[in-house]
Amino acid sequence: MKIQKKFKSVLTAPLMGLPGVRLTSTKINENYEDADIQFRSLKALYDKYHPNFMFNMMDLSLEAESLGLKILKPDDAPYTIVEHPIKNEHDLGKLDIPHPQKNGRMPIASKVIRKMHKTFDCINIAYIIGPYTLAGLLCGASTVIKNVLKNVVFLEKVLEFSSKVIDIYCNELINSGADMICMLEPTATGLSPEQFKEFSGNYIKKLKSNWNIPLILHICGDTTSLIREMIKTNCNGISLDAMVDLQHAANLISSDILILGNIDPVRVLAFGNKEEVEEKVKKLLFDMKDTDNFILSSGCDIPLDTPLENIEAFMKAARE
Amino acid sequence: MEELKSLVEFVKDGDDEQAIDLAKKLIKHSKPEEIISSLTEGMRELGDKFERKEVFLPELLIASDALMEVMKIVEPYLPIKKENKKTMIIGTVAGDIHEIGKNLVGVLCKAEGINVIDLGTDVAIRKFIDKAEEVSADVIGLSTLMTNTMKGQKEVVEQLIKEGKRDKFKVIIGGAPVSQRWADTIGADAYCKDAFEAAKYLRNLK
Numbered sequence: 001m002k003i004q005k006k007f008k009s010v011l012t013a014p015l016m017g018l019p020g021v022r023l024t025s026t027k028i029n030e031n032y033e034d035a036d037i038q039f040r041s042l043k044a045l046y047d048k049y050h051p052n053f054m055f056n057m058m059d060l061s062l063e064a065e066s067l068g069l070k071i072l073k074p075d076d077a078p079y080t081i082v083e084h085p086i087k088n089e090h091d092l093g094k095l096d097i098p099h100p101q102k103n104g105r106m107p108i109a110s111k112v113i114r115k116m117h118k119t120f121d122c123i124n125i126a127y128i129i130g131p132y133t134l135a136g137l138l139c140g141a142s143t144v145i146k147n148v149l150k151n152v153v154f155l156e157k158v159l160e161f162s163s164k165v166i167d168i169y170c171n172e173l174i175n176s177g178a179d180m181i182c183m184l185e186p187t188a189t190g191l192s193p194e195q196f197k198e199f200s201g202n203y204i205k206k207l208k209s210n211w212n213i214p215l216i217l218h219i220c221g222d223t224t225s226l227i228r229e230m231i232k233t234n235c236n237g238i239s240l241d242a243m244v245d246l247q248h249a250a251n252l253i254s255s256d257i258l259i260l261g262n263i264d265p266v267r268v269l270a271f272g273n274k275e276e277v278e279e280k281v282k283k284l285l286f287d288m289k290d291t292d293n294f295i296l297s298s299g300c301d302i303p304l305d306t307p308l309e310n311i312e313a314f315m316k317a318a319r320e
Numbered sequence: 321m322e323e324l325k326s327l328v329e330f331v332k333d334g335d336d337e338q339a340i341d342l343a344k345k346l347i348k349h350s351k352p353e354e355i356i357s358s359l360t361e362g363m364r365e366l367g368d369k370f371e372r373k374e375v376f377l378p379e380l381l382i383a384s385d386a387l388m389e390v391m392k393i394v395e396p397y398l399p400i401k402k403e404n405k406k407t408m409i410i411g412t413v414a415g416d417i418h419e420i421g422k423n424l425v426g427v428l429c430k431a432e433g434i435n436v437i438d439l440g441t442d443v444a445i446r447k448f449i450d451k452a453e454e455v456s457a458d459v460i461g462l463s464t465l466m467t468n469t470m471k472g473q474k475e476v477v478e479q480l481i482k483e484g485k486r487d488k489f490k491v492i493i494g495g496a497p498v499s500q501r502w503a504d505t506i507g508a509d510a511y512c513k514d515a516f517e518a519a520k521y522l523r524n525l526k
Contacts, residue, residue: 141418146334149378190376267499304468305471
């Protein structure tokens with residue numbers, strides 16, 4: 001994907017949705033539950049900052065909710081799953097594959113993507129959960145991590161089911177006009193490269209072969225040891241968190257795979273000042289100046305209460 | 321002692337069934353302190369392997385489960401030495417329900433002889449402070465996995481300062497998105513990059 005060279009300045013793809021909630025003076029839950037409100041918040045961000053890539057709002061509970069899992073829905077923080085009810089194959093058998101136009105908030109996200117596609121003159125990216133992370137929400141994260149060694153047969157069944165859910169939902173997002181998919185697979189962060197390949201990478205690779213648009217793979221934390229396996233999924237880009245050395249990462253991958261990263265969303269963007277943001281962005285741009293496949297982004301989702309002037313400084317430093 | 325060595329290996333391999341069987345046998349004719357000290361040593365070795373990326377989170381979790389099971393068998397036989405025992409309050413900060421890292425810290429610190437009081441997940445600032453005062457804790461351990469909830473660690477330290485209680489407790493923090501720099505920024509006493517570092521911090525605490 002050699003798209004970078006067409007542009008004079010670096011491309012920007014901040015993982016940003018929540019700060020839009022503040023621009024529209026709405027609540028987080030209103031944005032998750034109402035496509036028009038979420039789109040208004042995203043449009044406020046788009047109009048103010050004009051990044052080259054826009055994402056819908058990051059939401060790791062969406063697929064799990066469509067499967068009937070219990071969700072904690074505070075009005076001022078992202079949703080979380082409170083129960084992980086799938087203990088065995090019998091429990092798994094009781095779950096139905098959701099209908100993406102009917103179940104949970106899948107129709108809301110699809111509507112947001114349709115509106116983004118119609119309105120934003122940029123690359124619109126839809127988030128989707130990764131198979132291992134969805135398995136972790138169904139069974140409990142510590143259970144799926146232990147089952148890598150303790151119960152592979154059951155884990156594989158859950159991963160196959162999770163993959164089906166993800167595939168169906170992703171196709172709906174593609175049909176709604178997503179230009180790219182960004183898959184979030186945070187629960188895989190503690191696995192060895194071999195474990196990642198067996199219990200996440202191989203499933204992602206299979207899913208990717210069904211999709212006709214580019215895939216960015218995001219895993220939180222220090223994923224340095226996983227990078228080689230991440231790109232073996234045939235994804236078209238990887239999004240790396242703040243603790244990864246991007247220059248090192250760039251040396252590990254070929255120039256046709258995008259590298260998104262990795263200004264620290266909390267220590268720099270949320271808690272730093274605008275001078276610090278500018279300094280960090282400029283340093284990163286300098287370090288990556290010879291990497292054509294680099295796209296400036298945040299290491300992870302930008303928190304709700306990030307000062308808007310810091311986002312402004314991020315975008316301004318990129319354009320200079 | 322061969323059997324004790326085997327027990328340590330079963331725990332390190334996360335083979336809880338064999339570990340439990342052997343621990344039940346061993347406790348009848350071994351000193352509980354010796355068992356615990358061998359297990360702690362074994363877990364430190366596992367920690368070194370984790371550091372060198374020879375083992376990963378799945379291996380750690382099954383080993384800590386096995387350790388916890390063996391501790392349940394051995395603990396009742398330990399003589400009670402309350403006066404020197406350090407106490408740590410531990411919990412995941414408000415808004416965050418992740419517990420893997422926190423639980424690992426709890427198990428390893430227990431094995432180091434620390435009195436660990438686990439407040440669970442999504443713990444309010446007030447609860448950390450009130451409980452720490454109630455039990456005269458030495459250390460408050462704050463865990464978080466999400467970038468959106470990291471500020472909860474900062475808020476606990478701020479509240480302690482506001483109430484003039486900051487010097488009463490050491491505050492240690494951990495979790496995937498945090499760092500030494502974050503600990504410095506918020507004024508925590510230590511950042512522990514993993515559960516083994518937390519156990520070491522508690523072990524060396526005067």
